[in-house]
Amino acid sequence: MSDSPPRFSMIEPDAKAPTLKRLRQLSRLLDNIITVPGTKIGFGLDPIIGLIPIGGDFLGVMFSSYIILEAARLGVSRATLSKMVLNVIIDGLVGTVPVLGDLFDFAWKANINNIKLLEDYLKFPSQQKSANRWFIFAVLVGLLLISIVLIALPVILIRILWNALTGG
Incomplete structure (x- = not known):
């Protein structure tokens, strides 16, 4: 019988703190790096990247x-x-x-919310079963498909609008 503690993840316990620190920094960079002076309102690169036509939201989802x-x-x-x-x-x-989506990006802090979910999970990791590799693979494929939709949808809408305006 081994004397080592049970493992709850694919990353060694000593590596969790630096990983979590790096993810917190990325989350802050994406969602809350700049604070509006005199307020508690902040935003990050995610809404700024989202302003890039067609590919901005794709990049945000990738990060x-x-x-x-x-x-x-x-x-x-x-x-x-x-x-x-x-x-x-x-x-x-x-x-x-x-426009509405760009304003929403300034208010919705998906990455900060996700870091809070991660931290909550890490407080009590043994209470829930870790996801298996197939589930993780399915999640990543799903996110890739969403990213493709995020590129295709604006292109389709622009084409429809162009055809409506030009009568073509």
Whole structure:
């Protein structure tokens, strides 16, 4: 019988703190790096990247997906990963709506919410079963498909609008 403590994740316990620190920094960079002077209102690169036509929301989802991938490597449960993915899907899909989506990006902090979910999970990791590799693979494929939709949807809408305006 081994004297080593039970493992709850694919990352050694000593590596969790630096990983969590790195994910917190990325989350802050994406969601809250700049604070409006005199207020508690902050925003990050995610809403700024979202202003880039067509590919901006795709890039935002890719950065957010990295946080989810690292959370999976830390051994986060299916339930927690599912909540994290839902945050990113909401951020990505609403972000595609012109103007409204850009304003929404300033208010919806998907990455900060996901770090809170990760931290809550890491407080009591043995209470929930970690996600298996197939579930993680399915999550990543799903995020990739969402990213493709985020590129295709604006292109389709622009084409429809162009045809309506030009009569073509």
